[in-house]
Amino acid sequence: MNIAVVGTGYVGLVSGTCFAEMGNQVTCVDIDAGKVDSLRDGRLTIYEPGLEVYFDRGRREDRLRFTTSLAEALEEAEVVFLALPTPPAEDGSADLQYVLGVADDIGGLLAANPDWGYKVLVDKSTVPVGTSRRVTDAVEAHGLTAGEHFDVVSNPEFLREGVAVDDFMKPERVVVGTSSEKAGEVMTRLYEPFVRQGNPILLMDEESAEMTKYAANSLLAAKITFMNEIANLCERVGADVDEVRRGIGTDSRIGPKFLYAGIGFGGSCFPKDVQALHRTAREEGYSFEILDAVLRVNDEQRKSLIPRIVEALSDDGRLDGKTIGMWGLAFKPHTDDVREAPAHVLIRELTALGADVVAFDPEAVETTKATFEREPLSGDGALAYAESAYEAADGADALVVATEWPEFRRPDLTRVRRSMTGDAPLVFDGRNVFDPQDMADAGFTYHSIGRPH
Numbered sequence: 001m002n003i004a005v006v007g008t009g010y011v012g013l014v015s016g017t018c019f020a021e022m023g024n025q026v027t028c029v030d031i032d033a034g035k036v037d038s039l040r041d042g043r044l045t046i047y048e049p050g051l052e053v054y055f056d057r058g059r060r061e062d063r064l065r066f067t068t069s070l071a072e073a074l075e076e077a078e079v080v081f082l083a084l085p086t087p088p089a090e091d092g093s094a095d096l097q098y099v100l101g102v103a104d105d106i107g108g109l110l111a112a113n114p115d116w117g118y119k120v121l122v123d124k125s126t127v128p129v130g131t132s133r134r135v136t137d138a139v140e141a142h143g144l145t146a147g148e149h150f151d152v153v154s155n156p157e158f159l160r161e162g163v164a165v166d167d168f169m170k171p172e173r174v175v176v177g178t179s180s181e182k183a184g185e186v187m188t189r190l191y192e193p194f195v196r197q198g199n200p201i202l203l204m205d206e207e208s209a210e211m212t213k214y215a216a217n218s219l220l221a222a223k224i225t226f227m228n229e230i231a232n233l234c235e236r237v238g239a240d241v242d243e244v245r246r247g248i249g250t251d252s253r254i255g256p257k258f259l260y261a262g263i264g265f266g267g268s269c270f271p272k273d274v275q276a277l278h279r280t281a282r283e284e285g286y287s288f289e290i291l292d293a294v295l296r297v298n299d300e301q302r303k304s305l306i307p308r309i310v311e312a313l314s315d316d317g318r319l320d321g322k323t324i325g326m327w328g329l330a331f332k333p334h335t336d337d338v339r340e341a342p343a344h345v346l347i348r349e350l351t352a353l354g355a356d357v358v359a360f361d362p363e364a365v366e367t368t369k370a371t372f373e374r375e376p377l378s379g380d381g382a383l384a385y386a387e388s389a390y391e392a393a394d395g396a397d398a399l400v401v402a403t404e405w406p407e408f409r410r411p412d413l414t415r416v417r418r419s420m421t422g423d424a425p426l427v428f429d430g431r432n433v434f435d436p437q438d439m440a441d442a443g444f445t446y447h448s449i450g451r452p453h
């Protein structure tokens with residue numbers, strides 16, 4: 001099939017590349033000429049494991065093209081994906097200017113070129129309930145008729161950063177929201193090769209598809225937050241959250257995933273989507289109490305190590321002159337994404353208290369530098385970067401584990417202990433990567449989340 005993907009951000013690039021891998025002819029469009037140039041030259045603009053192989057193959061075999069011209073991509077396309085940014089506006093709502101702007105451009109082009117034929121326009125971005133309707137209106141404003149010249153479909157994505165290629169190629173389900181039978185058939189034909197193992201393509205109305213995305217992310221965020229509160233209580237009553245997790249995760253009604261307690265969730269999706277759904281509820285005169293609690297608890301959880309670090313290192317509530325090693329900057333492993341990363345929240349708090357932080361992350365140093373250039377740290381403490389995990393720990397008064405990269409799980413603990421200050425150096429493990437007994441045996445003063453120490 002011939003596909004256009006408008007927007008070469010994370011979702012657009014992964015989707016376009018994977019559709020090309022499945023034999024489709026894909027043209028990706030972006031207004032950013034610099035980005036299009038890099039992609040044309042074979043330089044990927046995002047870090048995502050496994051993507052490069054498909055990207056190289058798609059380009060080499062000319063199934064994957066890049067352009068700044070919407071018209072060029074649109075002319076031949078049967079399906080047009082809108083994978084555009086929907087940043088939170090100041091009031092927390094999703095800003096739809098890019099989505100509606102492109103819908104307007106598409107309407108103009110289709111009206112001027114009636115011989116281009118019927119197109120299925122697909123909302124791939126996470127957009128508030130009702131957006132499909134607004135996209136339809138924006139295109140119809142050009143004198144076109146839905147059902148005849150085009151249809152709009154809501155097709156939310158469920159990609160996890162770090163494993164997005166697998167999630168795309170073998171989705172557990174594909175959600176297709178459309179009231180048009182014709183568009184439903186086109187989408188089914190497009191996705192059938194991805195669900196050959198029998199996973200479902202779920203056809204539903206547009207609003208339900210849009211709501212499905214928010215409900216999924218909000219429930220997962222709530223699940224993590226619930227476990228974080230269980231962990232906080234475990235610490236007080238002497239229980240071990242890891243045991244509790246195993247105890248409840250074997251109940252098939254609960255399931256084993258997303259039950260890992262830690263220093264809170266981050267990323268570009270959960271915080272934004274929970275906020276957006278909370279806001280939608282408010283606009284409808286409904287107070288979504290659980291979401292309110294999820295947001296508040298997660299904010300606290302991201303800072304929850306701070307009082308423990310201060311108590312261990314200081315008499316006056318300040319950390320001046322102290323050095324904290326930090327392992328991990330990305331909001332989770334296998335990505336360079338630092339949006340809403342718990343590590344960044346910790347760095348802001350620690351440096352505000354006067355501590356110097358020396359951080360290491362295998363992928364997210366550059367993105368961190370860019371973030372703190374845009375929004376500088378305000379405290380007395382400084383932030384420096386290390387070339388390795390060992391270097392970050394060297395000379396540190398305490399070590400914080402903020403992201404569970406695999407390489408942090410089996411370090412040479414003797415080397416780490418010897419390089420840090422104090423007889424029993426302090427380790428604050430925000431992701432429970434170490435075994436408390438092993439850490440005690442290795443001579444550390446070890447703190448983790450929701451486990452006895």
Ligand code: UGA
Nearest residue numbers: 157158159160161224258259260264265266267269331332
């Ligand atoms: C999330 C969803 O998992 C995807 O299905 C969805 O498509 C995506 O958002 C999106 O809306 O685009 P992602 O943000 O990439 O994907 O990351 P997750 O792997 O879901 O992790 C989110 C956060 O939860 C991370 O900070 C992670 O450390 C934290 N987490 C996850 C926990 O603290 N505990 C867990 O047990 C699991």
